[in-house]
Amino acid sequence: MHSVTPFIVLSSILFTIGAVGVLTRRNAIVVFMCVELMLNASNLALVAFAKQHGNLDGQVAAFFVMVVAAAEVVVGLAIIMTIFRSRRSASVDDASLLKY
Amino acid sequence: MMFSLADVPVVDPTSADGVFSLAWVVIALPLAGAAILLIGGAIAPKPFASFGHLLGCLLPIGSFVISLAMFISLLGRADDDRSLSQHLYTWIDTGTSGNGLHVGMDLLYDPLSALFLLLITGVGSLIHIYSIGYMEHDARRVRFFGYLNLFVAAMLTLVLAENYLVLFLGWEGVGLASYLLIGFWQHKHSAAAAAKKAFVINRVGDMGLSTAIMLAFVTWGSTSFTVISANAGGATEKTLTAMGLLLLLGACGKSAQVPLQAWLLDAMEGPTPVSALIHAATMVTAGVYLIVRSNFIFDRAPNAQTVVVIVATVTLLWGAVIGCAKDDIKKALAGSTMSQIGYMMLGAGLGAAGYAFAIFHLLNHGFFKANLFLGAGSVMHGMDDDVDMRHYGALRKFMPITFATFSMGYLAIIGFPGFSGFWSKDKIIEVAIDQNWVAGVCAMLGAGITGFYMTRLMIMTFFGDKRWEKDVHPHESPPVMTFPLIVLAALSVLGGVMLIGGWIEDFLAPVTGFTEEADPSIPGWAVSVIVVLIVAVGVGIAVVFVGRRDIPRTAPQDVSFVTRAARHDIYGDDINDELVVRPGKALTSGLLAFDTTVVDGTFSGGALTVGGLGALARRLQNGFVRSYALSFLGGVLLVVLALLAVNLA
Numbered sequence: 001m002h003s004v005t006p007f008i009v010l011s012s013i014l015f016t017i018g019a020v021g022v023l024t025r026r027n028a029i030v031v032f033m034c035v036e037l038m039l040n041a042s043n044l045a046l047v048a049f050a051k052q053h054g055n056l057d058g059q060v061a062a063f064f065v066m067v068v069a070a071a072e073v074v075v076g077l078a079i080i081m082t083i084f085r086s087r088r089s090a091s092v093d094d095a096s097l098l099k100y
Numbered sequence: 101m102m103f104s105l106a107d108v109p110v111v112d113p114t115s116a117d118g119v120f121s122l123a124w125v126v127i128a129l130p131l132a133g134a135a136i137l138l139i140g141g142a143i144a145p146k147p148f149a150s151f152g153h154l155l156g157c158l159l160p161i162g163s164f165v166i167s168l169a170m171f172i173s174l175l176g177r178a179d180d181d182r183s184l185s186q187h188l189y190t191w192i193d194t195g196t197s198g199n200g201l202h203v204g205m206d207l208l209y210d211p212l213s214a215l216f217l218l219l220i221t222g223v224g225s226l227i228h229i230y231s232i233g234y235m236e237h238d239a240r241r242v243r244f245f246g247y248l249n250l251f252v253a254a255m256l257t258l259v260l261a262e263n264y265l266v267l268f269l270g271w272e273g274v275g276l277a278s279y280l281l282i283g284f285w286q287h288k289h290s291a292a293a294a295a296k297k298a299f300v301i302n303r304v305g306d307m308g309l310s311t312a313i314m315l316a317f318v319t320w321g322s323t324s325f326t327v328i329s330a331n332a333g334g335a336t337e338k339t340l341t342a343m344g345l346l347l348l349l350g351a352c353g354k355s356a357q358v359p360l361q362a363w364l365l366d367a368m369e370g371p372t373p374v375s376a377l378i379h380a381a382t383m384v385t386a387g388v389y390l391i392v393r394s395n396f397i398f399d400r401a402p403n404a405q406t407v408v409v410i411v412a413t414v415t416l417l418w419g420a421v422i423g424c425a426k427d428d429i430k431k432a433l434a435g436s437t438m439s440q441i442g443y444m445m446l447g448a449g450l451g452a453a454g455y456a457f458a459i460f461h462l463l464n465h466g467f468f469k470a471n472l473f474l475g476a477g478s479v480m481h482g483m484d485d486d487v488d489m490r491h492y493g494a495l496r497k498f499m500p501i502t503f504a505t506f507s508m509g510y511l512a513i514i515g516f517p518g519f520s521g522f523w524s525k526d527k528i529i530e531v532a533i534d535q536n537w538v539a540g541v542c543a544m545l546g547a548g549i550t551g552f553y554m555t556r557l558m559i560m561t562f563f564g565d566k567r568w569e570k571d572v573h574p575h576e577s578p579p580v581m582t583f584p585l586i587v588l589a590a591l592s593v594l595g596g597v598m599l600i601g602g603w604i605e606d607f608l609a610p611v612t613g614f615t616e617e618a619d620p621s622i623p624g625w626a627v628s629v630i631v632v633l634i635v636a637v638g639v640g641i642a643v644v645f646v647g648r649r650d651i652p653r654t655a656p657q658d659v660s661f662v663t664r665a666a667r668h669d670i671y672g673d674d675i676n677d678e679l680v681v682r683p684g685k686a687l688t689s690g691l692l693a694f695d696t697t698v699v700d701g702t703f704s705g706g707a708l709t710v711g712g713l714g715a716l717a718r719r720l721q722n723g724f725v726r727s728y729a730l731s732f733l734g735g736v737l738l739v740v741l742a743l744l745a746v747n748l749a
Contacts, residue, residue, distance in 0.1 A: 019733060022726070022729050023726050023729055023730055023733070024726070026726075031725070031726075092724070092725045092726065093724060093726075095723075095725075096722070096723030096724050096725075097723060098723055099721050099722050099723030100718040100719060100721045100722070100723075
């Protein structure tokens with residue numbers, strides 16, 4: 001039985017990188033990639049725990065996450081494309097009209 | 101006191117039958133006239149313009165005929181059987197029997213009502229006839245007659261009422277009609293303002309009367325004269341005094357007594373027949389009627405009677421002084437009305453000994469004041485509606501009939517021996533001297549001043565040099581206007597016959613109470629001689645100071661303080677302004693300020709606070725995705741920390 005710890009550490013590192021990227025980067029594509037990184041970090045953790053517990057619950061959950069992520073990519077990229085077309089920019093800070 | 105309280109008469113009417121059951125028709129005729137003329141005149145102006153004025157005259161005359169028939173039948177009845185009542189229908193019926201408010205539309209016909217009925221319908225009809233000529237060129241003559249009929253109907257309701265509430269109905273009707281008529285020429289700003297002023301000041305008096313009615317209901321459980329007069333002795337003197345003072349307040353408003361006198365002079369803005377109607381037959385006599393009718397209250401409230409005497413004495417001098425300084429012929433006469441009503445109130449305030457003479461003077465005043473006002477209207481008619489006596493002069497040659505009739509009214513009002521005013525004013529002064537010599541002396545003084553201002557008015561109008569403009573052509577009025585003048589002049593001369601053999605005292609005694617002949621401190625003939633001498637002095641002063649001098653066409657401005665005060669109605673309006681209007685305005689602006697700052701401030705302050713917080717909070721919605729993401733993360737971290745804290749604890 002392999003220890004699950006390295007997987008969780010890696011997952012945490014990936015998630016943190018993703019979170020910091022979402023908070024600090026302005027390019028919508030990069031932000032999007034960071035979101036994907038966070039999703040995959042959680043997938044890694046789910047799969048690791050599933051292996052440790054010896055059942056498939058975590059694996060199934062990971063599949064769900066992948067499906068949702070795929071759908072999200074479709075919608076998200078479409079939005080980014082539209083914003084880019086109208087503003088000639090993919091910066092999330094430029095798309096800040098919906099405010100007070 | 102010249103009589104004991106047990107002698108205060110009780111209103112105890114028997115049911116009306118025969119000709120007396122027509123009492124309601126007396127009111128109904130002019131009321132129907134008002135409805136027909138006002139509605140019909142509005143729907144079909146053309147046909148009504150041709151016969152409206154005739155209809156408007158016929159209906160009051162019809163009332164007069166019925167009143168006369170009722171009066172003659174009344175004379176045929178026994179002295180103690182002259183009080184009749186007629187129940188028309190139940191007006192207000194609330195609560196279980198005994199402790200609710202039950203008011204019937206009941207009429208009371210007794211000697212007092214009988215005399216008023218004759219005065220109102222008789223003099224009223226003459227004024228209607230006169231108005232045909234006076235208002236001939238007015239486009240709204242039909243409406244004018246409608247209002248006149250309404251006025252007469254309201255006044256008849258007032259004097260025929262068997263309870264205070266029906267009386268109040270007529271009282272308010274009179275107020276409404278006077279408002280409509282004073283402001284009849286409402287295109288003139290001054291007329292509209294005068295109408296409003298009369299209405300508002302009358303409201304003050306009405307408040308007194310309505311409070312008195314409520315007090316009567318609380319005390320006796322009824323507003324009927326029959327019930328109250330039978331049980332008035334059971335109430336405390338405090339209640340009776342309060343009731344008396346409240347009734348006096350009401351009377352002051354309607355009868356233009358100080359301190360509610362200010363509306364009367366402005367009321368001259370109305371057409372002249374209206375002034376005659378208000379001053380002679382209706383309206384201002386209502387206050388005197390109210391006090392005499394409520395004799396069962398006043399006879400038991402000597403303090404209230406004293407206040408009546410004080411108010412009356414002040415008013416009779418106040419009005420007389422104002423009359424001395426006015427150059428406007430109608431305003432001079434209005435001042436004299438105030439003064440003469442003061443005499444009547446004085447008589448009414450003197451109790452059982454004076455009631456009959458108050459009514460006697462009221463009737464005589466109705467004759468000669470209607471005569472004088474209609475005469476003044478006739479003069480104005482010939483002088484192109486100029487009212488300034490300084491523009492008159494020498495009119496006796498141009499208006500012989502007006503001059504002759506006006507002279508009869510003049511002699512009557514100053515109390516020339518033999519004329520009606522002499523008998524009635526003299527009797528009031530006699531009683532006053534006997535009961536309250538201060539009031540008596542003031543009344544004598546007032547008689548002297550009356551002699552002065554009426555002589556001044558006569559000289560300025562009919563004697564001296566012509567002072568009118570070249571393009572004015574004075575002429576006698578048409579017969580439709582001079583006929584009422586002649587009738588009224590005859591009545592002004594002959595009014596004194598009512599006193600022969602003490603007829604009026606005996607006739608009114610069932611209503612006003614019997615008085616025993618007391619030994620007066622000064623004999624009656626001596627009082628008469630003194631009064632006549634004082635009047636002669638007043639007339640003499642006027643002849644010397646007005647008749648022997650040239651009268652300037654414009655009023656001199658370098659006059660004494662007294663004259664200036666009298667020209668300004670003894671600052672009645674200024675007193676009202678200072679005491680009522682300005683504090684009232686200060687109160688309203690204070691309330692407004694309280695409303696805008698405190699009341700509105702509380703609510704708008706709350707709204708502003710919430711709004712301000714909202715303005716701060718909405719800054720969170722800055723539109724940056726990363727700041728929302730940071731909030732997410734912060735929230736998630738908080739949840740995680742909370743879970744850890746719970747699990748580890």
